[in-house]
Amino acid sequence: MRATMMYGAGDVRVEQVPDSVVKLPTDALVRVTASCVCGSDLWPYSSMKPEDGPARMGHEFIGIVEDTGPEVTTLKRGDLVVAPFAISDNTCQFCREGLHTSCAHPQANFWDGEPDEGGQAEAVRVPLADGTLVKLPVEADSALMPSLLTLSDVFGTGHHAAVAGGVNPRTRVTVIGDGAVGLLAVLSAKRLGAEQIILMGRHQARIDLGREFGATDIVSARGEEGIAQVRELTGGHGTHVVLEAVGTMPAYRQALGVVRPGGVISRVGVPQYEDAPIGMGSLFRPNLRLAGGPAPVRAYIEELMPDILNGSIEPGKVFDATTDLDGVPAGYQDMADRKSLKVLIKP
Amino acid sequence: MRATMMYGAGDVRVEQVPDSVVKLPTDALVRVTASCVCGSDLWPYSSMKPEDGPARMGHEFIGIVEDTGPEVTTLKRGDLVVAPFAISDNTCQFCREGLHTSCAHPQANFWDGEPDEGGQAEAVRVPLADGTLVKLPVEADSALMPSLLTLSDVFGTGHHAAVAGGVNPRTRVTVIGDGAVGLLAVLSAKRLGAEQIILMGRHQARIDLGREFGATDIVSARGEEGIAQVRELTGGHGTHVVLEAVGTMPAYRQALGVVRPGGVISRVGVPQYEDAPIGMGSLFRPNLRLAGGPAPVRAYIEELMPDILNGSIEPGKVFDATTDLDGVPAGYQDMADRKSLKVLIKP
Numbered sequence: 059m060r061a062t063m064m065y066g067a068g069d070v071r072v073e074q075v076p077d078s079v080v081k082l083p084t085d086a087l088v089r090v091t092a093s094c095v096c097g098s099d100l101w102p103y104s105s106m107k108p109e110d111g112p113a114r115m116g117h118e119f120i121g122i123v124e125d126t127g128p129e130v131t132t133l134k135r136g137d138l139v140v141a142p143f144a145i146s147d148n149t150c151q152f153c154r155e156g157l158h159t160s161c162a163h164p165q166a167n168f169w170d171g172e173p174d175e176g177g178q179a180e181a182v183r184v185p186l187a188d189g190t191l192v193k194l195p196v197e198a199d200s201a202l203m204p205s206l207l208t209l210s211d212v213f214g215t216g217h218h219a220a221v222a223g224g225v226n227p228r229t230r231v232t233v234i235g236d237g238a239v240g241l242l243a244v245l246s247a248k249r250l251g252a253e254q255i256i257l258m259g260r261h262q263a264r265i266d267l268g269r270e271f272g273a274t275d276i277v278s279a280r281g282e283e284g285i286a287q288v289r290e291l292t293g294g295h296g297t298h299v300v301l302e303a304v305g306t307m308p309a310y311r312q313a314l315g316v317v318r319p320g321g322v323i324s325r326v327g328v329p330q331y332e333d334a335p336i337g338m339g340s341l342f343r344p345n346l347r348l349a350g351g352p353a354p355v356r357a358y359i360e361e362l363m364p365d366i367l368n369g370s371i372e373p374g375k376v377f378d379a380t381t382d383l384d385g386v387p388a389g390y391q392d393m394a395d396r397k398s399l400k401v402l403i404k405p
Numbered sequence: 406m407r408a409t410m411m412y413g414a415g416d417v418r419v420e421q422v423p424d425s426v427v428k429l430p431t432d433a434l435v436r437v438t439a440s441c442v443c444g445s446d447l448w449p450y451s452s453m454k455p456e457d458g459p460a461r462m463g464h465e466f467i468g469i470v471e472d473t474g475p476e477v478t479t480l481k482r483g484d485l486v487v488a489p490f491a492i493s494d495n496t497c498q499f500c501r502e503g504l505h506t507s508c509a510h511p512q513a514n515f516w517d518g519e520p521d522e523g524g525q526a527e528a529v530r531v532p533l534a535d536g537t538l539v540k541l542p543v544e545a546d547s548a549l550m551p552s553l554l555t556l557s558d559v560f561g562t563g564h565h566a567a568v569a570g571g572v573n574p575r576t577r578v579t580v581i582g583d584g585a586v587g588l589l590a591v592l593s594a595k596r597l598g599a600e601q602i603i604l605m606g607r608h609q610a611r612i613d614l615g616r617e618f619g620a621t622d623i624v625s626a627r628g629e630e631g632i633a634q635v636r637e638l639t640g641g642h643g644t645h646v647v648l649e650a651v652g653t654m655p656a657y658r659q660a661l662g663v664v665r666p667g668g669v670i671s672r673v674g675v676p677q678y679e680d681a682p683i684g685m686g687s688l689f690r691p692n693l694r695l696a697g698g699p700a701p702v703r704a705y706i707e708e709l710m711p712d713i714l715n716g717s718i719e720p721g722k723v724f725d726a727t728t729d730l731d732g733v734p735a736g737y738q739d740m741a742d743r744k745s746l747k748v749l750i751k752p
Contacts (some may be wrong), residue, residue: 152666155667181571227447294652319499326683332684333684334684335680336676336679336680336681337681338676342672342675342700345696345697347694347695348694349694351688351689351692352690352692
């Protein structure tokens, strides 16, 4: 079968690899029907050293169950399923609390931690299939497929930002970052009723989609000027919640600049730093809170899917390009160049 | 009148200063009947440079109103009042939300920011008296005075740690630090019904008081060994909430070590650092949250005072020494030497 491999920064190849097969009794083999490139894939695409590769890529996919191990009880051949980016048993104490990204099962993992599997491929062996996979009540050729695919990561991640930030109808929200996660954080904040949603972004097509998703204000300036503009929009004090969907230190500093005293910075952009200001001069004095992390998207699928199925939201609009496996390397480059917002893959 | 001045590290003096008087129409003049030394006073006591002094000291006090400006409407001469450590108008949008430490009034301040006033003195000019001061329904010689004095800072701060950490009957809690704030964080967690309260501390008299306040377990080891012991007491995963009542980097690292995935580190110890780990290797991967800051104690007095008045709690037990103004310098030294837990001052 064919799969996407990253050999180093800027070096993505689609290659012939051994067929994925069921290995453990709790595995399922899934034939991928839709997958995509994640904004977080762009971090190694910009910085990965060749000695750290090659790495199998892709952690967001939908597919059809082709085989199951003898202990799989809830899935059968032919089921259409979506795979969250975290493998989990869905039964441990953390999963029961909705924190599937901290599943205590020894086989729990992120796809990035499975060296021989990845979603940007023809097929995937899915560990803990009963816990990880969620059945979709549509056919594989449904027009809803792009939106349903966002349940595997990017929409769940935007929703997680909003939930961890405590967004509700009484909150004003700033979203930092106009990538797919940022835009779906806008949609999520809107869905949770936020009073005001300020999107900080500068790419016209993305801003337009942000407005469509519910942004009430756009701030394109960065740094001190961007901070001043957000403060002007909020009576001088900033917003109760900041959804930080980038992960860089400038984005964190921007979050500190626009958050209201007593407010919360909810981070879902993978931090590209370890140490950052949290003392008297930043978080502590104004009682700011910090929240977020990798989204337990498995916990959110039941809540979010009905709104997709009934057409009230269309998170799949973040996909502005579609390719087959051959086009994946170019898709990475287009996303890195900001020519594409998010690339959908039909293997 | 006489007041306490700090001239530099280790150099506290009680000196004659100009009498405090009402200056602004919203001021009150309060004759201090009880005051104390705060754990946070020990930071400058260990490190203050002489060129930064002298500084008027003390931000926790109870006293009798002796004079009021013409715009003060809720207080009159003879009222017994407690002063929170933050001066606030109690009417702005932040005060109405219970965040008096971020009061938007131009005169809002901490006592430490008032160069000519301080609680470790015979009298204090209190700005924004209607907003700042809270009347006490007892006489100045009440036996409840030590406990009521804790409402000015130390009990409210322990309570804030527990509230910001979201302590409830389903939470297990670790308290880092056996100083007066840490011990009152134990009492606060107990009051909010915490299922388990692990106190990390090593001084026998403080541990004993911690147990009396509600600690269910004591861990005296520090660093990796202390972390391992907390994990052993909690099924391997750590506690949902960590109340960090010290403020040093080792205390923060200890908090990271004992907090459960998805849990919260609530800080009330004034951070002695600005940058600290919050990335993938610390807060982000396990979806840890960070909360806390200077406690808006004014917001908590109405809730906490009844439990003191009816005798169900006795936070004043943190005072293990009493002195007059002459004894204040020795009181600082005794607290720095850990000979005293907290020193009450009767001017």
